[in-house]
Amino acid sequence: MEKVSISKATLGRIPRYLNFLKELSVDNVPYISATTISKELNLGEVQVRKDLAAVSGAGKPRLGYETEFLIEQLEDCLGYKQLTNAVLVGAGKLGRALLQYDGFEHFGVKIKAAFDSNDKVINFDSRTEILPISQFDTFCKENNICLGIITVGEGSAQDVCNQMVQSGIKAIWNFAPCKLQVPNGILLQNENLALSLAHLRNQLSRGQGSIV
């Protein structure tokens, strides 16, 4: 199957598909159609078709998807087979808040360690180890880290980003409110919280009472 991009919205629905499919007995329901799933979950059929097509290609005509295989592919999307190892740089308030966050492992990401240049936060009370930044490169290479989270300030974000790329990291989730330069082939996702809030405020001031 050709690997197509899976949208955030689709990813967000995958746990619901999985919960439903896992409650079925695969022996009794060897195949399942998008129509059945959409009815059971009260979702639009077109949406379910698109979601499943992105995850598992087209189903078999008149049969639908092989239930067991579909479960496997949905789990694969959420990284159940193999957790992706991540590190976080910048163990200030936002960084530590993310370290406390429960939800990441349910979506296939394990934050193995955090790093900071401030001695005061090294091994700060946290369930994830906080290490000095001097150990960053060695740690990443030894632990096969491919995803990095940047929660430092604007001033040092590009330096941290460069260090991540040099240490073999392939995907960067950036919370610093600035544009980062990355080489081709490195994934960069910016999380601009101020912009999210601005968007909500703007809709409010324009009197748009719809749900986002």
Place this chain on the structure above:
Amino acid sequence: MEKVSISKATLGRIPRYLNFLKELSVDNVPYISATTISKELNLGEVQVRKDLAAVSGAGKPRLGYETEFLIEQLEDCLGYKQLTNAVLVGAGKLGRALLQYDGFEHFGVKIKAAFDSNDKVINFDSRTEILPISQFDTFCKENNICLGIITVGEGSAQDVCNQMVQSGIKAIWNFAPCKLQVPNGILLQNENLALSLAHLRNQLSRGQGSIV
């Protein structure tokens, strides 16, 4: 002008438009075209046209936009004229991280106070006051609060949401990883950080080396 929805991407470019326009002397450049702006800022012309149309409608044929009026409307989009008053409920790590965040006022939102049911965090070291939740309703009504940020856990998020609606809040930014029910006319924006990370991980595992 009909008020149309302004996308997050457009909002994110507005500060660049404003910086550029404010450097011009309005006396010398009474009108400016989308073409000029796009060239100066090295942005696609179609994109600039769409952005300006969303903010300020169509420009005048052969003249473009009246510079001074355009600046005013762009500032209006970012809430420069009137800061929107917000409150935050749940002053745990994530909540306190958001209170520390610098960027919100640049986008027109002022977090006036935070609330928590845990006595230990009341007036915790923070530049924003952290008050007991018992004062929530009175505070919101007295301070004309119309935007609420939820950073409590999944278990109490719906209760907090209901309390916000009862206190006259019209827009809710929810960080709790659960679906909230709101009455018609209330704006709800969910911020699912785990899902953002999952999206990045998923692209990584599918080998899509493009920039998000």
